[in-house]
Amino acid sequence: MAVVAGTLLAAAVELQAARERSYPPAVADDAALYLRSGTLLQRLTVSYNALAADVYWIRAIQYYGGAKRRLDATVFGPPPPPMLAAAPDDYDLLYPLLDITTTLDPRFNIAYRFGAVFLAEPFPRGAGRPDLAVALLEKGLRERPDKWEYMEDIGFVHYWYIHDYRSAAVWFDRASQVPSAPWWLKSLAATTLAQGGDRRSSRTMWQAILQSAEIDWLRADAQRRLAQLDVLDFMDGVQAKIDAYVERTHEKPSDWATLVRAGVLAGTPVDPSRTPFELADGRIRLSTQSPLFPLPDEPSHLEPSSGRPPS
């Protein structure tokens, strides 16, 4: 009896494997969100709202990760300039998923913070929607007005993605006034107001995020950003040497070997991941193969927006 059952089971498995070899199953496209109302879902899930929030959170994570991996595989060069970038179709459902998650569980802390980062990240690493990131965090603040971390995050979005330093400083200052807020928020607010866009204030902000990050991913991202700032410092130093060489010889170096032979550099400069920098037209630049690519747009090189204090 067991032999017969085992044989039949093996036959069924082999038949299925043969069918999948001949007729591969279609990849399921689950990029569909039929129910978009968090309030409706609250009704449908009765007293299991928090559990439903967890399900939508998992879905948001998988949706974002899947879109990012797909885009990483298809984008061979540096990301297009923002004004030429296609509409971020691949992240269309990210905000609705996060909105549903936080409606079902208004105290789902990481959904606000994690979600805001990836809504604000420029396309294709994120949705490129800092406005939605701020909206999500403000929703969290309505539920928990004493959550200084959300205020800090709003300030961070204004600073890093919108380049609105005045609004960033206002939010950092507002966060510093929460009784449980850490002492360094006050100095961060002052630094941002005085030196908005300066690399030092950026470093201070990322170090603050590194200290307050609750999950490994956020800590790793803060460490990556700090490494990128270190690379920018390093590149400035090397560029100064290249400029001095050009001024002395009136010739732009064609490769690193020229500079090494001239005694300007000890060797080919590499980034922390041991990827060599590139030299083009007398300018040092980070290789596109480097895990730190692309480097952030330096806020000091951009026109700071006039901004308006947040309401």
Next chain:
Amino acid sequence: MRAIGWIAVNVFRESVRDKVLYNLVAFAILLIGASYLIGQLTAGQDVKIIKDLGLGATSMFGLFIAVFIGIGLVSKEVERRSIYSLLAKPIHRHQLVIGKYCGLVLTLAVNLAVMAFALYVVLAYMAWGVPPYVARVWDAPALDPALGTAIGLIFVELMLITAVALFFSTFSTPILSAALTFGVAVVGHFTADLRRFQDVVDSPAAAGLARGLYWVLPNLAQFDVKADVVHGRHVPLGYAANATAYGVVYIALLLVLSVFVFSRRDFK
């Protein structure tokens, strides 16, 4: 009192032999165990997921246990014709009803204890070896004693639902009793909408009826403190005591009604 105790013990013994019960509890434990794997998908929210899924499974499967065993408490005796021999014995009908109820409550308590134990085991395993800087940012500790408050109120809610199932079973068929009990369980979580009915209707009579139903129907939403406990929000002792007292009073009401209906039922 002794008769009630003996009936309760017999109901408990009969319930633990029910395969449906074992399947439900085993599935609940499986789900709680699986929450550890599901937690790996959540970018650092595994403790929250395990607690949500554990408490949710305890509540949901406890509801199934309460309904599917509660609806058969009286109807099984009638179908098997054992009700006649029971009633021929020197026990009052109210002792039979209350004894049946107590037996099922005992069954529920044991099953809830097993599921709560499984949840704590998974949480303990998950929390083992976690660095302090990670544990510090959790809303509540992994082995949070406040989970006991949530489980306690779930138990009171299930006791109330069991009383509802028992009440329906005294005069209705098992299928209808199950449907009505599930209906009451769902409506019990939406009673707040009945209270606000006047905001959406013009008819004072309809608003008055809705308001009356709000006060009469069991308010089950007050027993749901799962989200508060998972997020580390303190559940005041006074709140828990008030909810428990409400549950006990409502259970007493349902048992009185059940005894009233069962006492007047003519078994022929």
